[in-house]
Amino acid sequence: MKNSIFNTILVTLSVSLLLLLGGCAKTIVPPTDTSAMATGSDLEYPESHNTGTMGEAGFSEDNLPLEGSLDDNSHSFNDTDIMNMPEAFRREHGRSSEGFLPVYFxxxxxxxxxxxxxxIExxxxxxxxxxxxxxxxxxNCDERGTAExxxxxxxxxxxxVKRYLTNTGIPENHIRTISYGEERPLFLGHDEKAYKYNRRVDFIAE
Known part of the structure; x- marks a missing residue:
């Protein structure tokens, strides 16, 4: 009888421990603050096609294929040289090539x-x-949210940015895209002062 009670208690404790451990798994949720969304242009980017904010599963409506990856060979400025530039220069030019300015988000x-x-124009x-x-x-992105x-x-x-460029008459075959996500911050701080300049598309001349 004592063995039966002991076994029952042991099984109950084991199940409780498993449930407790399972409930502690960390879930990372990407940022979903849409209060800072810019309106954009409904002519080039109609709301029915492009909501302008990301959801947890990825793109909001149309899952467009990625055209680049971290393995692509990018001809941007040497990172050491860029990081040695004055902050004002980096804020204005990002990593963009001479003659171009970055676009911020x-x-x-x-x-x-x-x-x-x-x-862009x-x-x-x-x-x-x-x-x-x-x-x-x-x-590029700031560091908040998951890497994916x-x-x-x-x-x-x-x-x-590519869509807008092609709408101005730039041939599509002269433009390709690559995503670095959060991997190449231009400013290394962990506050909005740094984040606002890390949310960026740079224009790199090949």
């Missing part, structure tokens, strides 16, 4: 703000005056 969104559309004008240029659009989520979000940013 709000937290957890890939929609283009009107201000950044103007930057300026970059497009530079390309039109230098038609031999082939361009790499490098998408940030790779997808950074790629979506680069794809949106």
């Amino acid at each position: 709000e937290f957890d969104q890939f929609r283009l703000s009107p201000e950044m559309m103007v930057v 300026q970059n497009a004008a530079y390309m039109q005056s230098n038609p031999a240029i082939n361009l790499i659009l490098e998408g 989520y940030n790779l997808a979000l950074a790629e979506r940013r680069a794809i949106n």
